[in-house]
Amino acid sequence: MCLAVPMRVEDIKGSRARVESAGVIMEVDVSMVPEVMPGEYVIVHAGFAIERLKPDEAEETLNLIRQMVDAMEEDERESKGPLGRIGR
Amino acid sequence: MKYLEEFRDLELSHKLADGIRRRVKPFQDREIVLMEVCGTHTMAIHKFGIKGMLPESVKLLSGPGCPVCVTPNEYMDRAVALARREDVILTTFGDMMRVPGSSSSLEKVRARGADIRMVYSCRDSLPLAREHPDKKIVFLGVGFETTSPTIAATLEEAEKQGVRNFYVLCGHKLIPPAMKALVENRDVKVQGFICPAHVSTIIGAEPYQFLADEYGIPCVIAGFEPLDILQGVAMLVRMIIEERPAVMNQYQRVAHLRGNPIAQQLLSRVFETCSSAWRGIGEIPASGYRISDALAHRDAGRVIDVEVEPLREHKGCRCGEILQGLIDPCQCPLYAETCTPENPIGPCMVSSEGTCAAYYKYVGIQPDLSKGGQG
Numbered sequence: 001m002c003l004a005v006p007m008r009v010e011d012i013k014g015s016r017a018r019v020e021s022a023g024v025i026m027e028v029d030v031s032m033v034p035e036v037m038p039g040e041y042v043i044v045h046a047g048f049a050i051e052r053l054k055p056d057e058a059e060e061t062l063n064l065i066r067q068m069v070d071a072m073e074e075d076e077r078e079s080k081g082p083l084g085r086i087g088r
Numbered sequence: 089m090k091y092l093e094e095f096r097d098l099e100l101s102h103k104l105a106d107g108i109r110r111r112v113k114p115f116q117d118r119e120i121v122l123m124e125v126c127g128t129h130t131m132a133i134h135k136f137g138i139k140g141m142l143p144e145s146v147k148l149l150s151g152p153g154c155p156v157c158v159t160p161n162e163y164m165d166r167a168v169a170l171a172r173r174e175d176v177i178l179t180t181f182g183d184m185m186r187v188p189g190s191s192s193s194l195e196k197v198r199a200r201g202a203d204i205r206m207v208y209s210c211r212d213s214l215p216l217a218r219e220h221p222d223k224k225i226v227f228l229g230v231g232f233e234t235t236s237p238t239i240a241a242t243l244e245e246a247e248k249q250g251v252r253n254f255y256v257l258c259g260h261k262l263i264p265p266a267m268k269a270l271v272e273n274r275d276v277k278v279q280g281f282i283c284p285a286h287v288s289t290i291i292g293a294e295p296y297q298f299l300a301d302e303y304g305i306p307c308v309i310a311g312f313e314p315l316d317i318l319q320g321v322a323m324l325v326r327m328i329i330e331e332r333p334a335v336m337n338q339y340q341r342v343a344h345l346r347g348n349p350i351a352q353q354l355l356s357r358v359f360e361t362c363s364s365a366w367r368g369i370g371e372i373p374a375s376g377y378r379i380s381d382a383l384a385h386r387d388a389g390r391v392i393d394v395e396v397e398p399l400r401e402h403k404g405c406r407c408g409e410i411l412q413g414l415i416d417p418c419q420c421p422l423y424a425e426t427c428t429p430e431n432p433i434g435p436c437m438v439s440s441e442g443t444c445a446a447y448y449k450y451v452g453i454q455p456d457l458s459k460g461g462q463g
Contacts, residue, residue, distance in 0.1 A: 001313070003128050004234065004286050009284050019171045021090075029211065031241060032350045041091060043289065043342050045180075047209025048238045050351065051289045051342050058341035059093055065104060072107030072322075 004045035006053050009038050019044060091341070094134075095313030099340075100215040105141035110323055112143050115329065116380055120146045122324055123270075123413055124264060124413055127154030127441030128282035128312050133448035138316040138321075146325065152266050152366060153284055154437035155231045156183050157411060158275040160367040162399055163230075163259045164189030169394035170226050170257065177220060179213040180228040181441045182206040186432060190400040200295030210242040210256075217246070217254045228366045229256040234286040236260040236377060237351035240358035243379070243386055255388040258379050263287050264295040271303050280324035281307045282317065285339050288443055290355075292347025293335045297395070300333040311339040358383060367435060368408020407434035410443050415462035417444040424453040 006020035007028075014033040019042060029048045031037050042049035110251055112120065130150040133139060139148055152158050159292055166188050171178045178194070185195045185206065198204045202222075207213060210227050217225040229239045239256060246254040263284060269278050270459030283296055288309040296307040306327035315393040320338045337343055357380070364376020379387040405427070417423045417436070425434040429445055436442035440449075 008090070029238075029241065032237060032348055034322060034350070043286070045234055045286060046238045048241065050237070050286065051232065051344075051348055053091055054341050055091075058094070058347070060197075061303050061319075061338070061340055062094060062315075065315055068319065068322060069100065069103045069107055072110060073103075 004043045004050060006041045007044045007049075008038055009042055009049075011038050012036065017042075017049065019049070057066050092313060095311065095315045097315060101136075101314045102141065104255055104315065104322060108146065108318070108322050109143040111322070111329070112145055113326055114147065118145060118277055120325055120328055121149060121316065122146065122280045122282060122321060123149045123151045124282040124317075125151040125153040125267060125280075127157070127439065127443075127446075128286075129282055129284065129310070129317065130443055131446050132192040132314070132439050133317060134446045136317075138314060142321065146321065148282075148321075149278065149347050150279075150443040151410040151413060152369065153232065153263065153287075154372055154411075154436070154439050154441045154443070155235070155261065156187055156409065157435040157442045158261060158366045158369070159184075159187060159230055159259055159399060159435065160255045160365045161188075161190050162365065162396070163195070163257075165396045165399065166389065166394065167228055167257060167374055168192050169198050169396050170388060170392060172198050173224075173392070173394065175218065175222070176203070176226055176240070176351075178202070178204045178226050178228065179207045179210075179216065179442060180204065183441075185229060186438050187435050188402065188433065188438070191239075193386055209334050210239045211245065214242065214246060214249065214251055214256055216221055217251045221253060224253050224255055224388075224392060226255045226257055226392065227244070227455070229258045229260055232261055232263050232284070232287050233290045233304065234284070236359065237290060237348075238356045240354040243358050243383055246386065247383070250395070252387065255341070255386050255392065256379060257388040258359070258377060258402055259364075260359065260377040261366065262361065262377070264298075265372050266366065267296070267299060269375070270371065270412060271299065273412065278413065279306065279328050280305060281346075282320050282324070283307050283309045283335075285309065285311045285316070285343065288337075288339065288347070289343040290351045292343070293345045294335055294347075296335045300335050302401075303347050304333045306333040307335045309337045309339050309343050311342070315406060345394055362379045366411070368406075369410050405434040407436045407444075410434075410436050417447040418451075418453075420444070424448060
């Protein structure tokens with residue numbers, strides 16, 4: 001039930017936006033992501049955009065994963081690669 | 089789809105899994121038990137064969153994070169009673185239709201003429217309410233912190249638009265108190281949590297901090313794709329081996345450590361926390377939402393009178409233990425015998441995200457003895 005998918009924002013009118021993914025276009029509420037701009041991706045759940053998706057962070061995570069794999073291949077006992085960010 | 093495929097890279101997934109294997113190799117006898125709290129993770133783990141990629145010693149247990157599964161009989165019985173009223177149109181997410189109550193289900197009462205509409209969004213109830221001013225439109229508010237802000241927003245919208253005949257039967261639940269209840273149960277031996285991606289998108293990292301600080305259990309907020317889950321497992325394994333429990337965020341592309349403050353404000357305006365009953369687990373303090381007194385006139389539980397049938401639990405159903413990761417579905421005597429996706433007896437078999445339904449679909453009838461169970 002908590003499934004939510006990334007969809008691209010086409011246009012915005014007030015708190016409503018038209019979003020698209022894989023050819024499917026729908027209208028969603030964007031009042032929880034007021035700073036969103038057309039062209040950006042949002043995470044859509046039950047007719048509401050619950051957050052924006054940050055492409056640079058997606059890239060960074062993929063890079064971290066690659067580095068992590070390299071580091072784990074490099075040394076079996078000692079970990080060298082970054083593993084993400086500490087919560088607090 | 090953009091930002092999904094990149095995180096489904098099979099080659100990189102296997103490399104990551106190999107890395108985890110190498111990391112736990114020096115500790116071969118040491119079992120590392122992790123729990124994915126969320127049903128969407130459970131489904132993804134089965135769908136992408138994650139358990140098969142991981143070393144034997146790393147076990148993944150499924151937790152109580154399927155909202156349909158943890159909704160107790162008394163809620164379903166009240167929903168059924170509301171649906172039977174001539175002046176009510178019930179709106180609901182589709183996966184609630186087949187959830188068994190004490191003696192009936194929404195699907196059964198609809199077959200006998202009750203007006204029940206499946207909706208994609210709670211918001212779809214508002215146009216319906218305007219079209220039917222003589223009826224009471226009651227939405228079944230079920231779901232965790234991902235979903236409850238959408239119901240809160242709809243309740244506020246109804247106030248703003250002056251839609252008088254819209255109500256919610258509130259059965260919303262909160263994830264962190266359920267995790268607390270789990271770790272306080274001595275039979276549950278979870279060493280690390282994969283935290284739900286979209287619940288965390290709303291609530292942030294802070295609500296899990298007590299698990300690391302007070303119980304020494306590391307937590308990772310992880311996305312739902314294979315690379316997300318495997319990276320989350322790698323982060324947890326490392327924290328467990330190094331004995332440095334913390335709350336980490338793997339799902340940085342969406343979830344902020346502070347969560348979504350607008351959604352959090354919505355929740356605190358519309359709801360109050362209360363003790364709540366989880367199917368099979370029982371009452372958990374401060375684990376539910378009730379509609380605040382200011383919006384009491386929209387609370388179907390308080391303002392629409394119905395006679396609810398006496399509570400009856402299903403004999404033999406072991407969903408409660410399955411929801412806590414205490415047993416595997418195949419250890420339930422009903423699993424795949426009398427309880428199947430076509431004819432579900434327990435709620436874990438009803439929802440596609442339920443542990444039993446995912447197990448039935450991807451593992452089948454044969455017990456998978458090597459993985460995932462403690463019993």
